[in-house]
Amino acid sequence: MNQITDLNNLRLFAEVIEHGSFTAAARSLGVQTSKLSRRIRALEEELGVRLLNRTSRTLSLTETGRQFYQHCAALVAESVAAKDIVDQTRTTPQGIVRMSCPVALMTAGVAAIISRYVQDNPQVQVLLDATNRRVDVIEEGLDFAIRVRLPPLENTDLAFRQLGVSVQILVASPALIARHPAPSSMESLSDWPTLAMSSNNERFVWNLVDSKGVVTSWVHQPRLATDDLASLRVAAMQGTGIALLPKELVDADIKAGRLRHLLPDMATTPGLVHAIFPSRRGMVPAVRHLLDALVAGFEEMSRQ
Known part of the structure; x- marks a missing residue:
């Protein structure tokens, strides 16, 4: 499909017709009249037809030019509409x-x-x-x-x-807590069943920091390991084991009594x-x- 080399020439042609002369169009566009005239003549040469009848005083469209102008005007209108869409998206969320x-x-x-x-x-x-x-x-x-x-x-x-x-904080269900002595440290959780996120090497370690900045690493073998935190939360509420879960995920459960916060002075690094x-x-x-x-x-x- 043959295409016009420079689509800007179509806009310039439309501007000349709308302003009625090369001089008025050039003034509106801020370009020299001679440059504008050369661009339109180059467009005619590229198309291989005459679009305008020119005299020293008048400017009129040929029949081909009249039909061509209708499409050029539509193209200009579409370009304005396209820019309006961009302008709107830059000012209003949409x-x-x-x-x-x-x-x-x-x-x-x-x-x-x-x-x-x-x-x-x-x-x-x-x-x-x-x-x-x-x-x-x-x-x-x-x-x-x-x-x-x-x-x-x-x-x-x-x-x-x-x-x-x-x-992330340690949580467990009230029913599970009732079956074990109250924990005082990570080591005191050794007899508790645990839940964990999946591990590629099947080595499960919880690294928690206390209020003094001391880090404790605890290796454990979970009863359930999955890459889905929502499933760990459900399992924790059912009493399957202790889970290390994001605080924002279990806050509502703690307030409702479905879970309890274990070792509250310990948490993961934020x-x-x-x-x-x-x-x-x-x-x-x-x-x-x-x-x-x-x-x-x-x-x-x-x-x-």
Whole structure:
């Protein structure tokens, strides 16, 4: 399919017709009349037809030029409409936001934050991939992905924004606690059944820090190991064993009495909850405002 070399010439042609002369069009566009005239003549030469009848005083369209102008005017109108869409997305939250988030964080409160955001911004559609796998935001076309990592964060070409922190604590069901003496240290848990996240080398270690900053590492053999935190939470509530779970995931269970916090002066090193995204440049309001909502939501959860 043959295409015009420079589509800008179509816009220039439309401007000449709309202004009625080369001089008026050149003045409006801020270019020299002679340069504008050369561009239109080059367009005619490229097309192989005459579009305009020129005299020293008048300017009129040929029949071919009249039909050609209708398409040029439509092209200009579409380009204006396209720019309007971009301008709107730069000022008002609207459009599609593609993101991913670990399942446990969704359960712990991210789902509620996103739900409120969507209600407050009816022109925004959020497409969420709730997954525990490590996603590639660029390869998969995501606007951002939420991750939890221990500091320092890895070096990457991606931009990131911290949303909050996450610590893990030891919890168990009241029924399980009733069957064992009250624990006073990690070592006193040796007779308790445990639950754990899956391990590639099948070696299970809990590293906890006390209020004085002393780290205790405890090796154990769990009754159940899985990569799904939600399943560990359910198993803990059923009394299957002690679990090390994110505080935000089990806060409501502790308040309701479904779980109890063991060794409350010990927890994991805080992990950084952060969003990673390709670049801060050109971020549309729908994405930027959703990140703001997530930051505010994590701050609210930390105060509860």
